[in-house]
Amino acid sequence: xxxxxxxxxxISLFVFFSLIVSCYRNSALSYSDNPQTFKxxxxxxxxxxxxxxxxxxxxxxNWAAVFNKYDPLFNNLDLNKENDIKKSVSYFRDIxxxxxxxxxxxxxxxxxxxDSAIFPAYDxxxxxxxxxxxxxxxxxxxxYLDKGYLMAKNTDFINNGExxxxxxxxxxxxxxxxxxxxxxxxxxxxSPNGYYIKYALQSYFAMLNNLSDTxxxxxxxxxxxxxxxxxxLNFFAKHFVNHQHLYxxxxxxxxxxIYSYSTWLPALVNxxxxxxxxxxxxxxxxxxxxxxxxxxFVMFFKTLPNSLLIGENTFGATGAIVExxxxxxxxFTIPDFMSVQLSSARFKFINNKIYENIGFPPDVFIPxxxxxxxxxxxxxxEKAISVIH
Amino acid sequence: xxxYFFKLYKITFYVALNCLILFCNSYNLLAQAKLGITAxxxxxxxxxxxxxxxxxxxxYIVGINYxxxxxxxxxxxxxxxxxxxxxxxxxxxxxxxQQYDNNYLQLPVSLGFYFLKAQKIKISISGGGFVSYWLxxxxxxxxxxxxxxxxxxxxxxxxxxxxxxxEYKVKYIFSDADNRWGFGxxxxxxxxxxxxxxxxxxxxxxxxxxxxxxxxxxxxxxxYGYFKTFVIESGVLIELKHAKHFLKNGKL
Numbered sequence: 237x238x239x240x241x242x243x244x245x246x247i248s249l250f251v252f253f254s255l256i257v258s259c260y261r262n263s264a265l266s267y268s269d270n271p272q273t274f275k276x277x278x279x280x281x282x283x284x285x286x287x288x289x290x291x292x293x294x295x296x297x298n299w300a301a302v303f304n305k306y307d308p309l310f311n312n313l314d315l316n317k318e319n320d321i322k323k324s325v326s327y328f329r330d331i332x333x334x335x336x337x338x339x340x341x342x343x344x345x346x347x348x349x350x351d352s353a354i355f356p357a358y359d360x361x362x363x364x365x366x367x368x369x370x371x372x373x374x375x376x377x378x379x380y381l382d383k384g385y386l387m388a389k390n391t392d393f394i395n396n397g398e399x400x401x402x403x404x405x406x407x408x409x410x411x412x413x414x415x416x417x418x419x420x421x422x423x424x425x426x427s428p429n430g431y432y433i434k435y436a437l438q439s440y441f442a443m444l445n446n447l448s449d450t451x452x453x454x455x456x457x458x459x460x461x462x463x464x465x466x467x468x469l470n471f472f473a474k475h476f477v478n479h480q481h482l483y484x485x486x487x488x489x490x491x492x493x494i495y496s497y498s499t500w501l502p503a504l505v506n507x508x509x510x511x512x513x514x515x516x517x518x519x520x521x522x523x524x525x526x527x528x529x530x531x532x533f534v535m536f537f538k539t540l541p542n543s544l545l546i547g548e549n550t551f552g553a554t555g556a557i558v559e560x561x562x563x564x565x566x567x568f569t570i571p572d573f574m575s576v577q578l579s580s581a582r583f584k585f586i587n588n589k590i591y592e593n594i595g596f597p598p599d600v601f602i603p604x605x606x607x608x609x610x611x612x613x614x615x616x617x618e619k620a621i622s623v624i625h
Numbered sequence: 626x627x628x629y630f631f632k633l634y635k636i637t638f639y640v641a642l643n644c645l646i647l648f649c650n651s652y653n654l655l656a657q658a659k660l661g662i663t664a665x666x667x668x669x670x671x672x673x674x675x676x677x678x679x680x681x682x683x684x685y686i687v688g689i690n691y692x693x694x695x696x697x698x699x700x701x702x703x704x705x706x707x708x709x710x711x712x713x714x715x716x717x718x719x720x721x722x723q724q725y726d727n728n729y730l731q732l733p734v735s736l737g738f739y740f741l742k743a744q745k746i747k748i749s750i751s752g753g754g755f756v757s758y759w760l761x762x763x764x765x766x767x768x769x770x771x772x773x774x775x776x777x778x779x780x781x782x783x784x785x786x787x788x789x790x791x792e793y794k795v796k797y798i799f800s801d802a803d804n805r806w807g808f809g810x811x812x813x814x815x816x817x818x819x820x821x822x823x824x825x826x827x828x829x830x831x832x833x834x835x836x837x838x839x840x841x842x843x844x845x846x847x848x849y850g851y852f853k854t855f856v857i858e859s860g861v862l863i864e865l866k867h868a869k870h871f872l873k874n875g876k877l
Binding site for chain 1: 764775783802
């Protein structure tokens with residue numbers, strides 16, 4: 237005999253459960269890959285930022301609130317009106333002003349906005365009292381180098397308006413010095429017009445691999461080096477290790493979910509066959525505009541036992557820009573309107589700390605001194621020279 | 626495995642069975658109820674609107690089945706430990722991939738009816754909803770690690786540089802962003818073979834589709850992704866009143 241009362245209660249429970257289940261809905265925003273309106277542009281940008289940005293777990297920007305605030309505002313703009321196009325820049329600037337990724341910048345492809353750019357990290361730094369623009373230190377540092385120094389340029393590789401410049405030689409015949417103003421060393425090494433760069437680097441590596449007893453220490457100068465090709469780190473630093481050397485950890489997005497991160501993978505410098513145990517002090521010079529790959533250089537050398545970092549905090553753009561379609565996050569383009577540069581991977585130092593938007597601190601802080609620079613004196617370099625006996 | 630583990634499992638099983646019988650007794654559900662154990666194979670895939678190539682992966686399922694019969698209808702629940710594994714890769718046939726081994730506790734509640742009854746065989750279809758809890762996850766994958774590059778100079782003076790493909794395998798650590806409770810719907814077809822009046826063998830094919838995301842929603846701030854899981858399982862079911870007898874006398 238069926239107990240209808242109990243049966244009814246069980247069926248009611250089942251129906252109730254089904255109703256609860258059916259109430260769960262996922263709302264996915266779709267967007268056009270070929271935006272025709274400002275609403276399309278914004279929603280395309282918003283969605284790609286959502287999937288391509290590497291720091292959502294650390295960033296304080298409320299991206300959902302950004303959508304709610306700006307979607308109606310962009311909806312009121314007309315993609316065919318010049319004033320509206322110009323107005324959109326202020327919206328994008330406001331949206332991104334506090335983003336953590338210091339690589340983040342926007343270049344506009346729309347002809348009306350070709351003179352406009354958004355670079356929140358630079359804007360934030362420019363408001364600091366200690367702010368100074370990047371400076372080409374090689375212009376005065378040649379004064380410190382012994383006769384016979386090498387200065388090589390390759391105008392095929394320009395960064396921030398400056399051609400790749402490598403300066404190397406000895407100081408007081410007891411210090412081996414090198415500086416490079418951006419990281420295009422390995423690319424330039426084999427490029428058709430890279431002969432001088434190649435010659436300078438070969439000379440430096442030859443001296444490094446056969447270091448004479450008269451050399452008491454090394455200075456590696458990456459001040460105002462805005463970074464570049466991450467391969468340059470292994471290309472250069474492999475001369476300083478005789479085994480795989482761990483200097484930090486890298487993390488990648490492994491899907492388009494906002495928190496789809498890989499585990500932290502080892503950041504390694506792989507050794508050179510011609511390794512010669514250097515065993516001498518290595519002084520690294522860095523400033524507020526040592527950024528990206530230059531910061532990787534700084535952090536790598538910091539993990540060597542005989543190193544010292546002199547200068548200022550680095551820029552704090554410690555992630556990697558990778559132009560590789562195998563990456564699940566990073567830079568993207570809104571067709572015919574703008575390109576957005578983002579980190580494709582993020583980095584933490586061997587002490588498990590992420591220095592993005594913080595900058596790596598020096599062991600010996602010496603601020604940029606424009607007065608001394610105008611007098612042809614480089615106080616940071618002078619300090620480095622003084623600590624090598 | 627040490628003997629005390631078997632004893633522990635046996636005691637747990639007896640306590641669980643007694644609790645269920647007590648519950649059923651209190652609601653007068655014992656007469657038409659069957660209790661059994663099932664085990665089988667699962668095959669799961671993540672469906673999402675991202676640009677990755679999702680791949681299905683195999684797994685397993687074990688469970689305790691409760692079936693309450695009334696006329697040709699039945700209400701069924703199957704408390705299961707189920708793996709919902711999947712893999713995705715950025716490019717077709719790429720060496721770069723990531724695979725998840727996920728274990729869930731799952732409780733489906735289904736309403737079904739027997740649409741075909743022979744002397745010893747009954748065939749049913751059923752449908753309902755389920756609630757699941759994400760117990761644990763292990764991730765294995767391969768990535769090009771640009772922070773671990775190799776360069777070599779060849780005889781032509783050219784430099785060859787590449788990022789090393791790096792394999793990783795790790796137990797997933799849950800965060801506040803994870804949505805460990807999930808809901809979905811299920812449907813299935815089953816065959817019951819009656820060995821005698823009190824015991825039957827069951828073979829079931831089931832389809833589960835989740836409707837909740839593994840990541841917590843932040844308004845529109847998530848990608849749509851859900852699991853589709855196919856299950857084939859078999860098991861033994863006994864009349865609960867005989868389970869009671871079994872508990873008392875140690876034999877069916």
